[in-house]
Amino acid sequence: MAKKKKPAESGSSYADSLDAKKKHARKIARGLARLFPEPECALIHDSPFQLLVATILSAQCTDERVNATTPTLFKKYPTAAKLAASKQADVEKIVYPLGFFRAKATNIRKMAQALMEEHDGEVPKTLKELVALPGVGRKTANVVLGTAFDIPSGVVVDTHVKRICNIFGLTTSKNPEIIERDLMEVLPKKEWIAFSHRVILHGRATCVARKPRCRECSLLKICPRVGLKPLE
Numbered sequence: 001m002a003k004k005k006k007p008a009e010s011g012s013s014y015a016d017s018l019d020a021k022k023k024h025a026r027k028i029a030r031g032l033a034r035l036f037p038e039p040e041c042a043l044i045h046d047s048p049f050q051l052l053v054a055t056i057l058s059a060q061c062t063d064e065r066v067n068a069t070t071p072t073l074f075k076k077y078p079t080a081a082k083l084a085a086s087k088q089a090d091v092e093k094i095v096y097p098l099g100f101f102r103a104k105a106t107n108i109r110k111m112a113q114a115l116m117e118e119h120d121g122e123v124p125k126t127l128k129e130l131v132a133l134p135g136v137g138r139k140t141a142n143v144v145l146g147t148a149f150d151i152p153s154g155v156v157v158d159t160h161v162k163r164i165c166n167i168f169g170l171t172t173s174k175n176p177e178i179i180e181r182d183l184m185e186v187l188p189k190k191e192w193i194a195f196s197h198r199v200i201l202h203g204r205a206t207c208v209a210r211k212p213r214c215r216e217c218s219l220l221k222i223c224p225r226v227g228l229k230p231l232e
Contacts, residue, residue, distance in 0.1 A: 043066060103207045
């Protein structure tokens with residue numbers, strides 16, 4: 001007799017039913033949209049290729065530091081062809097301030113080489129093709145597809161989204177893949193791209209990591225503040 005499959009793990013448990021979860025998520029999304037009506041990607045770029053490079057470089061690093069470094073990088077290597085033909089030591093020297101400079105230089109060079117060999121130097125427009133590139137995971141692929149091509153392939157889960165969506169009660173997981181699945185389940189697809197940008201902006205402006213400014217937050221009435229101390 002065949003064994004029954006276990007249901008897929010979910011980190012979302014704030015609301016009891018899926019309908020209740022969706023209703024709560026949409027309230028949060030509407031509140032964020034009022035705060036940040038036109039959110040944009042913080043990484044400065046002039047092309048899908050530059051965005052792909054910048055996103056790879058942003059791992060374990062702030063967007064501000066990446067934006068301070070990429071103008072020099074892109075001036076010397078503006079295209080996949082130029083970066084693919086670069087020397088490792090030259091790229092390492094430029095990306096040194098970003099940390100993990102050897103690995104990052106290797107990743108962006110190998111990524112550029114793969115673009116030249118497999119995609120004629122163009123950034124592909126599918127999740128499957130993007131994650132097959134060296135140094136590219138789901139998060140990076142979602143950023144590029146959403147920002148460069150307006151394709152909602154998923155929800156970007158960074159440290160802000162991971163932390164704040166737990167506070168919002170939209171997930172209870174710490175696993176980025178589970179968090180993304182939880183958010184994709186309760187948010188309309190049309191919200192997937194902007195939602196992450198708005199959560200990140202909210203995390204920088206009000207829901208800061210060390211001490212969230214809940215009393216100043218316009219979302220306080222609809223936020224369950226999961227894991228935070230009660231307001232006095």
